[in-house]
Amino acid sequence: MEGHQRNLYLYDRFNARVTGVSVDDVTTLKYWxxxxxxxxxxxxxxxxxxxxxxxxxxxxxIKGYPxxxxxxxxxxxxxxxxxxxxxxxxxxEILLFLKKLNQEGGK
Amino acid sequence: MMRTxxxxxxxxxxxxxxLFWGCATPEKKxxxxxxxxxxxxxxxxxxxxxxxxxxxxxxxxxxxxFGFGFMKVDPGPFPSQSMFVYDEEPFGCATQFxxxxxxxxxxxxxxxxxxxxxxxxxxxxxxxxxxxxxAVIAEGKDPVKKExxxxxxxxxxxGERVVSWYLTQWRSLDxxxxxxxxxxxxxxxGSFGYLKKSFYETL
Numbered sequence: 154m155e156g157h158q159r160n161l162y163l164y165d166r167f168n169a170r171v172t173g174v175s176v177d178d179v180t181t182l183k184y185w186x187x188x189x190x191x192x193x194x195x196x197x198x199x200x201x202x203x204x205x206x207x208x209x210x211x212x213x214x215i216k217g218y219p220x221x222x223x224x225x226x227x228x229x230x231x232x233x234x235x236x237x238x239x240x241x242x243x244x245x246e247i248l249l250f251l252k253k254l255n256q257e258g259g260k
Numbered sequence: 261m262m263r264t265x266x267x268x269x270x271x272x273x274x275x276x277x278x279l280f281w282g283c284a285t286p287e288k289k290x291x292x293x294x295x296x297x298x299x300x301x302x303x304x305x306x307x308x309x310x311x312x313x314x315x316x317x318x319x320x321x322x323x324x325x326f327g328f329g330f331m332k333v334d335p336g337p338f339p340s341q342s343m344f345v346y347d348e349e350p351f352g353c354a355t356q357f358x359x360x361x362x363x364x365x366x367x368x369x370x371x372x373x374x375x376x377x378x379x380x381x382x383x384x385x386x387x388x389x390x391x392x393x394x395a396v397i398a399e400g401k402d403p404v405k406k407e408x409x410x411x412x413x414x415x416x417x418x419g420e421r422v423v424s425w426y427l428t429q430w431r432s433l434d435x436x437x438x439x440x441x442x443x444x445x446x447x448x449x450g451s452f453g454y455l456k457k458s459f460y461e462t463l
């Protein structure tokens with residue numbers, strides 16, 4: 154998330170906005186975001202339905218605790234998922250993709 | 261007799277070929293090269309004063325906490341060692357040095373799992389890579405593990421982004437610090453230069 158915060162000025166340049174989604178509750182996210190000085194929205198999705206929408210299956214690493222697998226998803230203005238990748242975000246790849254998407258006509 | 265001799269020659273050739281093949285195995289290329297006199301170049305991108313002998317190159321293949329740097333094991337009991345690095349993504353997000361310093365120290369050396377009550381010893385403005393920077397010297401002690409660390413961090417700018425150089429010197433609680441390592445580090449960041457634009461500057 155810190156990496157996304159560092160790249161906010163570049164996301165602005167490419168007409169992109171970033172949002173974090175987690176199954177943590179609102180209070181936890183509020184303090185976590187404050188501790189990391191995050192200024193973009195963090196969505197609390199305790200029931201995990203957004204995870205189903207974006208194909209983020211519950212992690213098998215931690216049994217009995219509802220956590221999402223880590224996934225980066227880029228959605229265009231039409232609501233179409235244009236990029237999805239599991240694991241830690243590849244920030245350079247994300248930025249190049251957003252640049253390309255922006256050049257395609259502000260999608 | 262003739263047959264034995266032929267087999268011996270054949271075996272000799274095979275051994276020679278095996279040895280020759282072993283010698284011909286390509287060596288892994290180091291990203292560290294000589295630059296101008298007294299200077300080194302890393303990855304064809306970063307130029308800096310070449311550290312004296314005894315400092316070993318350290319680098320993170322991917323996804324690490326820093327880019328590259330140098331370390332040496334110092335005389336004395338564990339954990340006597342010094343390491344300095346260049347880091348393109350220092351902890352935190354603030355684009356102002358003072359704000360970044362506060363964010364940085366929230367997570368700095370957290371992976372050591374030590375109780376380090378870091379105290380700032382010195383903070384001053386410096387010139388680095390042709391622009392204004394901030395240098396901070398701090399010291400932390402862990403009374404449980406009986407270890408301590410002195411560190412110097414220099415924040416600078418590469419394009420719009422904050423970058424950093426930092427040195428950590430670990431000692432046992434009753435050990436003495438080696439100022440010579442700090443001098444080598446000062447030459448490292450003081451001579452640092454970029455040979456090409458960063459990824460972010462080309463976007």
